[in-house]
Amino acid sequence: MxxxxxxxxxxxxxxxxxxxxxxxxxxxxxxxxxxxxxxxxxxxxxxxxxxxxxxxxxxxxxxxxxxxxxxxxxxxxxxxQVGQKWPFYSYRITSLTQHSKELNRTMRADMLSLVNDLEGSSEVGGLxxxxxxxxxxxxxxxxxxxxxxxxxxxxxxxDQILAELRGIIDEKGGSPFWDAIGGRFFGMSFQEADEFNAIHGNQFIADLMPKHPVYISMLEDGARKVIGLPHPNGRAAMRMLENEGFAYHQYVDIFDGGPSMTARTDQVRSIRDAVEMSLDGLLDEGTGEKALIATGHLASFRCCYGNRMLEDDSIRVDPMTAKALNITDGDMVWSIAR
Missing domain, CATH: 3.40.630.30 (Gcn5-related N-acetyltransferase (GNAT))
Structure with a gap:
């Protein structure tokens, strides 16, 4: 295929x-x-x-x-560029340390703070x-x-790019994280809030979500345990993001508590190492290295797996790839090793 x-x-x-x-x-x-x-x-x-x-x-x-x-x-x-039509909200896990001389005790509390720190970033999603x-x-x-x-x-x-991973959702389609925080203020199930957000945007979060930090220790065990964890189906996606240079910096989704991963755009591996060269001939069958190969601008963009061989300022690809992408000698091609 x-x-x-x-x-x-x-x-x-x-x-x-x-x-x-x-x-x-x-x-x-x-x-x-x-x-x-x-x-x-x-x-x-x-x-x-x-x-x-x-x-x-x-x-x-x-x-x-x-x-x-x-x-x-x-x-x-x-x-x-997220956060332009309406605010882009995240929770960030922050810490507050307090000390009592009388008790000779230091207490450290983790909190969820509602922030717009990631506003203006580009985002990859919807996969x-x-x-x-x-x-x-x-x-x-x-x-x-x-x-x-x-x-x-x-x-x-x-200059910054982010990826939000879906958080833990139970077998009934509910979210322990949402039930512990958002559900208490909105009178909506997770599914109802998620559907409303998908259709109407999250301005309702700005209108009704409490602006004060939420102490994590005051949440139920089920909610605390899922903060920053990806859905089991998203673990492979998280590893792929990490391989590209994304990292988790304590930002979580306001609905399901899933992790938000960020990276500097120019340091994402598949962006940093991508090369653009003109096509100069085809490879013999079974030769070259495996790669992702792309061509075209905007609506004509196409990408597929194929084989490539880089030669100074030109590239050769296998005949099947050239046919799939409809490219001929002289066409400009982007590629990255698979």
């Missing part, structure tokens, strides 16, 4: 909707709501059509397509791979293709 990453179009609405119904909740960037998905595709289309190389608040949606069947089997998203395709490195292709897109369009992205 042959898979490519390409720009999403409005014609992908049904595909995205079918995948959204498989997420199991807690997936804000891919809600099973047609109007929301339509609006997201409209924003993405406008972003792909804008040609100015300047940083603005934009959303890009990418699609994983099986080129043999035409089936859409995955998706991922890029947000160029979902169809359950039947979770083999063969397609999740890695979806994830790392985003970094090649950023490298190819660097002026459109900020």
């Amino acid at each position: 042959s898979f490519i990453i390409r720009a999403a179009t409005r014609d992908d609405l049904q595909h995205l909707y079918e995948m959204a119904k498989l997420t199991g909740g807690g997936f804000t960037n891919l809600p099973p709501d047609r109007p929301s998905l339509t609006a997201k595709l409209d924003l993405s289309t406008k972003a792909f059509e804008r040609t100015d190389d300047t940083l603005e608040d934009e959303t890009f949606v990418l699609i994983l397509e099986n080129t043999e069947t035409g089936e859409v089997r995955g998706t991922s998203q890029l947000f160029t 979902f791979l169809h359950p039947s395709e979770r083999a063969g490195g397609l999740g890695l292709l979806l994830a790392r293709s985003r970094y090649l897109f950023i490298a190819a369009h660097r002026p459109r992205f900020g």
